[in-house]
Amino acid sequence: MKQLKYDVVVIGGGPAGMAAALKAKEKGATVAIIERNDELGGILNQCIHSGFGLSYFKQELTGPEYAELFINQVAAAGIDVYLKTMVIDLTPEREVKAMNEDGMLVLAAGAIVLAMGCRERTRGAIKIPGSRPAGVLTAGLAQRYVNIENRKPGERIVILGSGDIGLIMARRLTLEGMQVLGVYELMPYANGLYRNIKNCLDDFDIPLHLSTTVTNIIGHPHLEAIEVARVDENLAVIEATREVIACDTLLLSIGLIPENELSQKSGISLNPRTNGPLVNEDLATDQPGIFACGNVLHVHDLVDNVTLEAEQAGDAAAAYALEQKAVATVSETRPAENKATITIGPGENVGYTVPAKMTVPSPKEIRILFRVRRPLEQAAVVIQAGTKILYQGKPRAFKPSVMEAVVIKPEEINGLNGTEQTITVSVREVK
Amino acid sequence: MNHYDIIIIGGGITGTAIARECSKYQLTVALLERGTDIGIGATKGNGGVVHPGYDPTPGSLKAKINVRGANLYPQLARDLNFGMINPGIFVIGFSDADEAVLKRKLECGIKNGVKDLAIIDAKQMRNREPHLATDARHALYAPTATVVDPFEVAIAFAENAKANGVEILTSQPVTAIEKRVDGNFLLNTPEQQFSCSYIVNAAGNHADEVARLAGIAEYQMKPRHGDLLVLDKDMVNKPQTVMFPCPGPDTKGIACIPTVHGNTIVGSTATMMDDKEAVDNYAPGIQALIDGVHKILPELDAGKIIRTFAGLRPVVLDNNNDFYIAESQTVKGFIHAAGIQSPGVASAPAIAEQVRDLLDNAGLEMKPKLDYNPYREKKTVIADLSINKQDELIHHNPAYGRIVCRCETVTEGEIIAAIHGAIPAHTLDAVKRRTRAGMGRCQSGFCQYKVIAILSRELGLPVSDICLEDRGSRLLCGLVKGGAK
Numbered sequence: 001m002k003q004l005k006y007d008v009v010v011i012g013g014g015p016a017g018m019a020a021a022l023k024a025k026e027k028g029a030t031v032a033i034i035e036r037n038d039e040l041g042g043i044l045n046q047c048i049h050s051g052f053g054l055s056y057f058k059q060e061l062t063g064p065e066y067a068e069l070f071i072n073q074v075a076a077a078g079i080d081v082y083l084k085t086m087v088i089d090l091t092p093e094r095e096v097k098a099m100n101e102d103g104m105l106v107l108a109a110g111a112i113v114l115a116m117g118c119r120e121r122t123r124g125a126i127k128i129p130g131s132r133p134a135g136v137l138t139a140g141l142a143q144r145y146v147n148i149e150n151r152k153p154g155e156r157i158v159i160l161g162s163g164d165i166g167l168i169m170a171r172r173l174t175l176e177g178m179q180v181l182g183v184y185e186l187m188p189y190a191n192g193l194y195r196n197i198k199n200c201l202d203d204f205d206i207p208l209h210l211s212t213t214v215t216n217i218i219g220h221p222h223l224e225a226i227e228v229a230r231v232d233e234n235l236a237v238i239e240a241t242r243e244v245i246a247c248d249t250l251l252l253s254i255g256l257i258p259e260n261e262l263s264q265k266s267g268i269s270l271n272p273r274t275n276g277p278l279v280n281e282d283l284a285t286d287q288p289g290i291f292a293c294g295n296v297l298h299v300h301d302l303v304d305n306v307t308l309e310a311e312q313a314g315d316a317a318a319a320y321a322l323e324q325k326a327v328a329t330v331s332e333t334r335p336a337e338n339k340a341t342i343t344i345g346p347g348e349n350v351g352y353t354v355p356a357k358m359t360v361p362s363p364k365e366i367r368i369l370f371r372v373r374r375p376l377e378q379a380a381v382v383i384q385a386g387t388k389i390l391y392q393g394k395p396r397a398f399k400p401s402v403m404e405a406v407v408i409k410p411e412e413i414n415g416l417n418g419t420e421q422t423i424t425v426s427v428r429e430v431k
Numbered sequence: 432m433n434h435y436d437i438i439i440i441g442g443g444i445t446g447t448a449i450a451r452e453c454s455k456y457q458l459t460v461a462l463l464e465r466g467t468d469i470g471i472g473a474t475k476g477n478g479g480v481v482h483p484g485y486d487p488t489p490g491s492l493k494a495k496i497n498v499r500g501a502n503l504y505p506q507l508a509r510d511l512n513f514g515m516i517n518p519g520i521f522v523i524g525f526s527d528a529d530e531a532v533l534k535r536k537l538e539c540g541i542k543n544g545v546k547d548l549a550i551i552d553a554k555q556m557r558n559r560e561p562h563l564a565t566d567a568r569h570a571l572y573a574p575t576a577t578v579v580d581p582f583e584v585a586i587a588f589a590e591n592a593k594a595n596g597v598e599i600l601t602s603q604p605v606t607a608i609e610k611r612v613d614g615n616f617l618l619n620t621p622e623q624q625f626s627c628s629y630i631v632n633a634a635g636n637h638a639d640e641v642a643r644l645a646g647i648a649e650y651q652m653k654p655r656h657g658d659l660l661v662l663d664k665d666m667v668n669k670p671q672t673v674m675f676p677c678p679g680p681d682t683k684g685i686a687c688i689p690t691v692h693g694n695t696i697v698g699s700t701a702t703m704m705d706d707k708e709a710v711d712n713y714a715p716g717i718q719a720l721i722d723g724v725h726k727i728l729p730e731l732d733a734g735k736i737i738r739t740f741a742g743l744r745p746v747v748l749d750n751n752n753d754f755y756i757a758e759s760q761t762v763k764g765f766i767h768a769a770g771i772q773s774p775g776v777a778s779a780p781a782i783a784e785q786v787r788d789l790l791d792n793a794g795l796e797m798k799p800k801l802d803y804n805p806y807r808e809k810k811t812v813i814a815d816l817s818i819n820k821q822d823e824l825i826h827h828n829p830a831y832g833r834i835v836c837r838c839e840t841v842t843e844g845e846i847i848a849a850i851h852g853a854i855p856a857h858t859l860d861a862v863k864r865r866t867r868a869g870m871g872r873c874q875s876g877f878c879q880y881k882v883i884a885i886l887s888r889e890l891g892l893p894v895s896d897i898c899l900e901d902r903g904s905r906l907l908c909g910l911v912k913g914g915a916k
Contacts, residue, residue, distance in 0.1 A: 001822045036837065084833065086837065099821060099834065100833075102825070103822045103825045119876060120873070122737065122873065123874070124661070124874055127712075127717050129713055129714040129716075129739075132710075132712070132740065134899040134905060134906050138876045141877075141879060151895070151909075152907065152909050153906075176911045220708070221899065261838075261872070264665065
């Protein structure tokens with residue numbers, strides 16, 4: 001059994017983990033990345049389409065290209081990378097237990113960055129009735145099969161859910177000669193980015209059926225057909241609209257869930273709105289020295305945003321670890337500061353906020369990320385503490401598929417009294 | 432053509448328990464299962480509760496067999512190294528009328544010989560289950576009740592039977608049975624012919640069809656369908672006890688069931704069907720399960736459902752809901768173990784003893800085997816080991832350091848062991864039942880391609896031949912265009 005010690009241990013070597021590790025290393029920490037797959041890059045490795053890096057690198061890259069830029073930097077930076085290594089336990093004392101084919105590893109970490117990403121929602125989560133045949137799989141697994149394993153899941157494909165992976169796969173499977181019969185979406189609006197609706201469906205004449213869902217799965221031992229039906233404004237099935245469609249494959253693109261089962265072993269609290277850790281403005285969880293970023297924290301729209309967030313987490317993790325080390329060396333305690341914690345939460349039309357709490361007074365401006373719950377044609381961001389309006393944005397359109405950001409300046413919040421104030425972020429319709 | 436003393440038709444928990452029982456004697460025995468694996472009919476569509484025996488009518492065959500079978504489980508779990516937990520059962524009453532029913536059940540259980548039964552009050556229930564519905568007033572408490580994975584038990588029976596000389600043959604649907612003038616039976620499957628002196632019909636929902644092949648028309652069967660749900664291990668406020676509502680006349684009602692591996696199962700509905708292959712889930716059934724469990728645990732988070740499944744309980748019609756375990760009235764040497772509806776899991780070990788006695792009475796000489804080995808070795812489960820043991824094992828075999836299923840912490844070493852096990856796993860679901868790879872919250876979204884690759888490599892089969900379960904359930908078709916092989 002190997003015993004190791006690092007200032008910062010990053011769990012997960014996808015875009016979030018790599019950016020966090022690089023930033024922590026840059027700040028002078030000793031850093032390890034633990035990655036369960038054979039290579040760094042995470043899910044980017046199977047995202048062979050382009051559209052990555054437009055904001056971070058100001059150029060259009062494919063997923064593997066975006067990953068490669070970071071993989072090369074990680075290799076040059078002197079970060080220890082443990083591939084094919086799975087973390088199986090994590091304690092509040094920041095001890096990481098992991099395994100690989102060489103044996104067991106125990107890493108003592110000054111700080112930990114959680115960057116394990118997310119998983120896809122499955123058929124069971126939405127309880128589609130019917131048979132349980134071969135031929136029903138998540139869009140991300142289909143992407144793995146087609147882009148990495150070089151295999152076709154089937155020939156006649158129906159996609160349930162208009163998440164970005166489903167839209168990307170509609171185009172991908174069409175290009176590979178499979179027949180994509182349509183994309184069905186329960187909600188009255190698409191869940192993916194507008195550019196993906198345009199480039200992946202419209203340009204290939206693939207129909208998008210809104211307010212329509214899969215109501216039955218038919219066929220045994222292999223999928224033979226599905227039944228779809230339109231739903232009313234309460235999402236109840238309209239009986240007269242049931243229709244059977246012959247197909248051999250059903251792809252599910254019905255949402256992503258941050259993977260926090262490991263995080264929970266360290267005793268951190270989760271935010272029920274995101275299924276990710278509850279973090280403050282430094283992306284610190286409520287367990288000292290444990291930070292989170294990327295899709296394990298909340299599901300992002302663009303990898304560029306993941307990178308930015310991860311750099312912030314890596315920075316904070318390194319600062320924490322190095323400060324703890326310094327304190328331990330000179331054995332002195334920091335003077336208690338007159339600081340307070342205030343909570344940040346979603347108001348009208350907003351699903352969640354990250355961070356969900358912050359420390360005041362704050363020396364720096366705070367970037368609050370959020371998503372709206374439904375499309376809004378003309379609306380404005382309003383940040384308020386109680387009835388007091390701290391910030392009001394310009395009216396514009398909002399979509400749930402887009403992660404929004406609003407920056408709040410120190411002078412807008414530093415007057416608040418932490419013991420009783422809650423900040424809410426709302427998006428109000430403007431008539 | 433091989434001749435056997437006994438051929439058992441059907442490799443569910445009943446057939447495999449019988450196979451193991453018969454393997455204790457100096458007999459030649461084969462088990463023919465139509466499916467690609469053991470335990471994939473009624474056995475896998477089951478909540479896994481080992482009912483202690485307060486339900487069956489005192490004096491019935493079912494009462495005797497249920498209680499005896501349930502009592503055999505603790506020893507079996509030790510000998511065969513299958514998972515078993517002892518959560519006990521609450522049958523919960525919400526009214527005075529319910530209390531009367533519970534008291535009758537208590538008397539019934541005492542008459543049947545069930546130990547330690549008691550009626551407990553709301554406070555006693557809530558000590559154990561603090562999230563119980565506030566209108567729950569009293570319960571029949573059966574502290575001895577256990578829970579198993581029924582397919583794990585069937586595999587354990589089959590592996591132990593095989594170790595003691597029984598031939599276990601899968602993908603062998605019996606298509607014809609002939610009783611010869613010499614008294615022997617001739618059986619056909621699509622690929623082979625078999626001869627035997629005795630037949631044990633443990634064909635689950637198809638027992639009446641198998642009997643008809645031998646010219647026997649003593650009973651007809653229909654399946655009683657049930658929907659079931661599986662909830663994530665990480666659900667908060669998980670129940671610690673199997674909890675049923677006070678039953679109606681036809682069903683035990685919708686229960687929450689803690690499982691061996693820390694999930695919670697909710698099941699099951701009960702609907703008589705005509706189609707014996709209709710193991711679909713039905714939307715009203717799923718809703719009934721959610722509504723039903725909320726009567727017991729109002730706060731149970733339905734967002735934690737990771738899987739729905741269904742099962743068919745084999746019911747012999749016009750048989751007072753009892754089992755049909757008897758030698759045929761018309762064809763000598765043909766033994767029925769039919770109509771094994773609930774509590775089939777609990778009863779299986781005692782059904783096996785009953786069948787043994789029927790074979791004995793029918794004239795088969797039952798000489799005990801001197802070298803019979805009742806034990807099955809514990810399989811390696813990496814997640815259950817200490818870190819030192821894990822480290823040691825990986826140094827010995829690095830495949831135990833390669834995690835394949837992240838949700839259930841299953842390694843390549845465990846999957847390879849299952850593929851080459853005594854009852855080998857040749858499909859994705861067979862691997863899942865033995866190792867739990869794919870059983871977790873991502874439902875194989877992350878590990879399916881890895882398991883397929885391992886199956887393909889270990890079995891020497893093309894990837895496109897790897898199936899989910901039944902013949903024809905291939906998971907992938909051809910290569911994408913222009914791709915390298």
